[in-house]
Amino acid sequence: MTTDLPAVTVGVDFGTLSGRALVVAVEDGRELGTAVHEYTHGVVESTLPGGGPELPPDWALQIPQDWRDVLRFAVPRALAEAGVRPEQVIGIATDFTACTVLPATWDGTPLCELPAFADRPHAYPKLWKHHAAQPEADLIVRRAEESGQQWLGRYGGKISSEWQYAKALQLLREDPEVYRAADRWIEAADWIVWQLTGAENRNLCTAGYKGIYQDGRYPDDAFLASLEPDFAGFTAKLEHPLSQLGASAGTITRAAAELTGLLEGTVVAVGNVDAHVTSAAAQALEPGHMLAIMGTSTCHIMNSDTFGEVPGMCGAVRDGVVPGLWGYEAGQSGVGDIFAWAVRTAAPESYAAEAQQRGISVHELLTEKAAGQPVGGHGLMALDWHSGNRSVLVDHHLSGLILGLTLDTRPEDIYRALIEATAYGTRTIVEAFESSGVPVQQFTAAGGLLKNTFLMQTYSDVLGRPINVLASEQGPALGAAIHAAVAAGAYPDIRTASAAMGRLKREAYTPDPARAATYDLLYAEYRTLHDHFGRGGNAVMHRLRALRT
Known part of the structure; x- marks a missing residue:
């Protein structure tokens, strides 16, 4: 790199529906150029790209080629927008949604890309919001409680259906052939680094938060066998030396250089989770x-x-x-998914027409109407569990609730009640x-x-x-x-x-004292509903889900 060219790094963020590349000045964090690539397949929730039967409820899959295409399209476009040369880039780092995890062969080939498994849903990456492994998560918690596993306390006494072990156990139970063919069970955060460097690398973050890795080890084979006898050897699909965050995972290969437009030998940072790397940005x-x-x-x-x-x-x-x-x-x-649901289901055509006439989104229109209300003016209370509850109940078989509906309830009332419910959920945390x-x-x-x-x-x-x-x-x-x-x-x-x-x-x-005081009263009502439906007062949400499925 010549001395007259300022050093930059590239950050690549792999989200739920798209990936974004950002070119940043190393000296002061100035953002010089960015580009977004929308995933061709988005989230696979109904059928596989090649067709076939409907996926069951609570499934959410992704396509690895969509992730490669972010490197292929977004990185070069971001470099071009920034007006920087490849020799200015001293390093690249990626972050990913988590737990987004996939089965792969020893060389990192996703099983879904092998012809023999292209029509098998379990061969595809399971996105973070794949919640179909709740029975497996519940079993892990029961067995951990029975056997006194010390690591359970590190997760607040619950293991999520979103995480590595629950999703892997579902794989074993529902498609043992794919499970046996998976040499590696790897977070997408680590898999994408593998694509850049040509060598497998595992990061401490996803291992600790999504892989039950504590005090230098994973759950032992005896515990895994208590879940399912054939699950005893599962950890072998995970085991690999873990790298510290902020460390180098290697350098870009020739193939990756051709893909991204970066120079061969550019440093690649250890993989990480989208939320965790944001802490450094903020x-x-x-x-x-x-x-x-x-x-x-x-x-x-x-x-x-x-x-x-x-x-x-x-x-x-x-x-x-x-x-x-x-x-x-x-x-x-x-959170945002819930507001999007409200727009799809609670806003009539007249609201869409008004929004279009004014040149704003339906979200903006509902927000404007909701903001004009006093606190408590809509008479509603909602539970923000449309996608289940991650914290503090860790139960993805819970569901949303809106209490207080009348014939006078308006779309903006529902929209505001849902915004408030997500705020109450954060306060609970x-x-x-x-x-x-x-x-x-x-x-x-x-x-x-x-x-x-x-x-x-x-x-x-x-x-x-x-x-x-x-x-x-x-x-x-x-x-x-x-x-x-x-x-x-x-x-x-x-x-x-x-x-x-x-x-x-x-x-x-900053909080308004009068509004905050009224919200204190409403939050107490939220907590009553939260504990009644979420802590065993009434298991009607579970029974309804069982009937649905």
């Missing part, structure tokens, strides 16, 4: 600073110098976000941390939902605390670019790189 790495990444779902990330068994967490992992601290993860399975001795001292938000200022103010009012915001629309990609700078040696560690390259606007929203 300068939210210090103990007690919670980051909520708000999009189709919400993921809550926080570091602490103390360990507490917080109920319903997605994991507490030492060094899981940055070295030297306990990294906690919690989350809500549906914050209170779970604090009641477990892990204080939340700052709250920062990131993600696509930041565009809705009414929503963000509602969250501040419901939480009763100021909300900082990430001052970038490219949180995960910027966070990945920061990790790339560390892997390439431009900064000594993630915290230093975050301080130089991250973006944070402090106290962008």
Whole structure:
């Protein structure tokens, strides 16, 4: 690299429906160029690309070629928009949704790309929101409780159907032939790094949060055999030396250089999860600073110098976000997805026509109408479980609820009640941390939902605390670019790189005392419904789901 060309890194964020590449200046984090590639197949929820029978409820698959195409199309376009040369790029890093996991051969070939398995749904990657493994997750928890597995407390006493072991056990039970053919069971976060470097690499983050890796080991074979005898050897499909976050996973191969337009030998950072890398972008790495990444779902990330068994967490992992601290993860399975559902189902054609006439989206129209109401004016209370509950109940067989409907209820009433319900869900998570001795001292938000200022103010009012915001629309990609700078040696560690390259606007929203006081009353009602339907008061949601399936 010539001395007159400033150094840059590339962050590539693989989301639910698309992938984004971002070119960032190493010196100060300036965002120089970006490009998005929409997945050709999106989320596969009905039938496989080649046809065949309908997929069962709660399935969500993806196509590996869509991920390769992000490298092929988005990275070169981002470089061109930034006006930088390949020799300026000192490193590239990727982040992924998680747990998005796939079965592969020893050389990393996805089983779904083998002709023998192209028509087998279990041969395809299971997206993070594949929730069909809830019975397997429940069994893992029961057996862990019975055998006194110490690692269960690190996950708040629950194992999610979204994670590696539950999805793998479902694979074994429903398609043992595909299970036996899978030499490797690998997170997409690690698989995409394999495509870039030509060598398998596994990161500590996904292993700890999604793979039940604690204190240097996975669950033992005796425990796995208690779930299913043939499951005893499953960990062999996972085992590989784990790499520290911010480290180098290798360098770009010749084939990957031709694919991306980068130079062969460019440093590739260890893989990571979209929410976790965003912490670096938002300068939210210090103990007690919670980051909520708000999009189709919400993921809550926080570091602490103390360990507490917080109920319903997605994991507490030492060094899981940055070295030297306990990294906690919690989350809500549906947030933006729920608002999209409301637009599809609760907004009549007249609202769509009004929105079109005014040149705004139906989301914007409903938000505008909802914002004009006083707190509690719609008379509704909702539970935000349309995609199940990730934290703190960890039960994806729960479902949504709206209470208080009348013949006078309007679409904007429902829309506002759902916004408020997701805010109550976040408050439930914050209170779970604090009641477990892990204080939340700052709250920062990131993600696509930041565009809705009414929503963000509602969250501040419901939480009763100021909300900082990430001052970038490219949180995960910027966070990945920061990790790339560390892997390439431009900064000594993630915290230093975050301080130089991250973006944070402090106290962008502050609570209104009057609204906050009324929301305190409404939140108490939410918690009553939350505990009644979610903690065994009435299992009607489970019974209805059983009848449906």
